[in-house]
Amino acid sequence: MADIYILGIESSCDDTSAAVLKNGVILSNVTASQEVHRAYGGVVPELASRAHQQNVVPVVDQALKKAGITKEQLSAIAFTRGPGLMGSLLVGVNFAKGFARSLEIPLIDVNHLQGHVMAHFIKENEADDHMPPFPFICLLVSGGNSQIVKVNAYNDMEVLGQTIDDAAGEAIDKCAKVLEWGYPGGPVIDKYARQGNPHAFRFSEPHIEGFDYSFSGFKTSFLYSLRKWIADDPKFIEKNKFDLAASIEFTIVDILMKKLRLAVKETGITHVAVAGGVSANNGLRNAFKEHAEKYGWTIYIPKFSYTTDNAAMIACVGTFKYLDEDFATINLPAFSKVTFK
Structure with a gap:
């Protein structure tokens, strides 16, 4: 041939x-x-x-x-x-x-x-x-999409859940824009988060039925909290930038992984992959590794390129x-x- x-x-x-x-x-x-x-x-x-x-x-x-x-x-x-x-x-x-x-x-x-x-x-x-076997579950997260996909074959993919408003990457970029950290915001938040405390600040997480995602409530919670903190201290962002980044990242990753755990549990498929631009985030990659160890998943994480x-x-x-x-x-x-x- x-x-x-x-x-x-x-x-x-x-x-x-x-x-x-x-x-x-x-x-x-x-x-x-x-x-x-x-x-x-x-x-x-x-x-x-x-x-x-x-x-x-x-x-x-x-x-x-x-x-x-x-x-x-x-x-x-x-x-x-x-x-x-x-x-x-x-x-x-x-x-x-x-x-x-x-x-x-x-x-x-x-x-x-x-x-x-x-x-x-x-x-x-x-x-x-190194390829995952069919079927496998894939968390597809990028600037424009957040989906949980059941992959039965290269040409047979079933969307189990997806965002009903913003995507995860979009939420990250919008937070970075409010903080005036430039565009795209993902790499900056990833960098700062490595030096911060992920539990320093709490932001609201949605309660959506099924496997669908929502990030609008998180963004609103973040914005209102930030306004209050800046009103109390105009230099709040600079003083807390590492903890802010870590807390933003933790909340978004937590939202993503909760629904992914549910999808894996209900389908019984433990070969789990991540894909899309947000899969370059170290916090998400670490969460995948932790879940593999805790829940016995076989995980597939793509090269950064x-x-x-x-x-x-x-x-x-x-x-x-x-x-x-x-x-x-x-x-x-x-x-x-x-x-x-």
């Missing part, structure tokens, strides 16, 4: 990424980030799409060069179809369509959320066998779909709505 080379293209938000996988083994994974959004405290869609237009060609070129192959060796091109920012998605979608047509090779559409979950199946080498948006996860799904000959038509549109379908 001939070698399968899949080029993955990811452009759902503010990172332009391209990767090449050979028979499921990663050869390259190149990402261009957009610093322009820091000044605005969040991603500006119009600026993001313009930056993607500038970055997509050089990023793909570098991915091919680092992989040590020519474009003529590619078997297919996989691209993020959605969900995401429509303007950003269209850049990757249209480039992938044009490139695939010029090379006369198949086109493969990939769900961005499915990519995050399947990041656990990216191989570092041919002998790599596979937590954020990247094209290797898109090429990984693309490899599975290529083997199933599940190809996309040239007229397939992008979609922005959050869904696994």
Whole structure:
């Protein structure tokens, strides 16, 4: 059987990424980030799409060069179809369509959320066998999504619960913005939390039935508490920044893990993975390790390079779909709505 080379293209938000996988083994994974959004405290869609237009060609070129192959060796091109920012998605979608047509090779559409979950199946080498067995439970947490997913197969994922308002990553970023710690707030809170007391401050946690999440009550509690503390002491944030960060992180991780424990208990599935940008958080990673020891879970935590948006996860799904000959038509549109379908 001939070698399968899949080029993955990811452009759902503010990172332009391209990767090449050979028979499921990663050869390259190149990402261009957009610093322009820091000044605005969040991603500006119009600026993001313009930056993607500038970055997509050089990023793909570098991915091919680092992989040590020519474009003529590619078997297919996989691209993020959605969900995401429509303007950003269209850049990757249209480039992938044009490139695939010029090379006369198949086109493969990939769900961005499915990519995050399947990041656990990216191989570092041919002998790599670290992947979770099907079925497994995956906590998918990022800036835009917080979901508990039952993964029956690469193309069969059931959402057991999800946020009814903000996502965990969004809540973290909003807290950091109120504290004037910059954007994105996740890395700053993670850094400060390592030096603080997670039990220094208490914030409210929601009481939602089932497996669904809510972070709006936590944010309101945090904001009202902070206003009171600053009124009493204008220098409160600077004096307590490490404890504040640790307490924010503890509360959010506690909310996430309570529902995850419930899902594991009710499904009886003890192979548990975490994925998405927030899975880079050390507090969440430590909570997973503690749960593995306490409850007997077998856990799967991705490498830091596979937590954020990247094209290797898109090429990984693309490899599975290529083997199933599940190809996309040239007229397939992008979609922005959050869904696994």
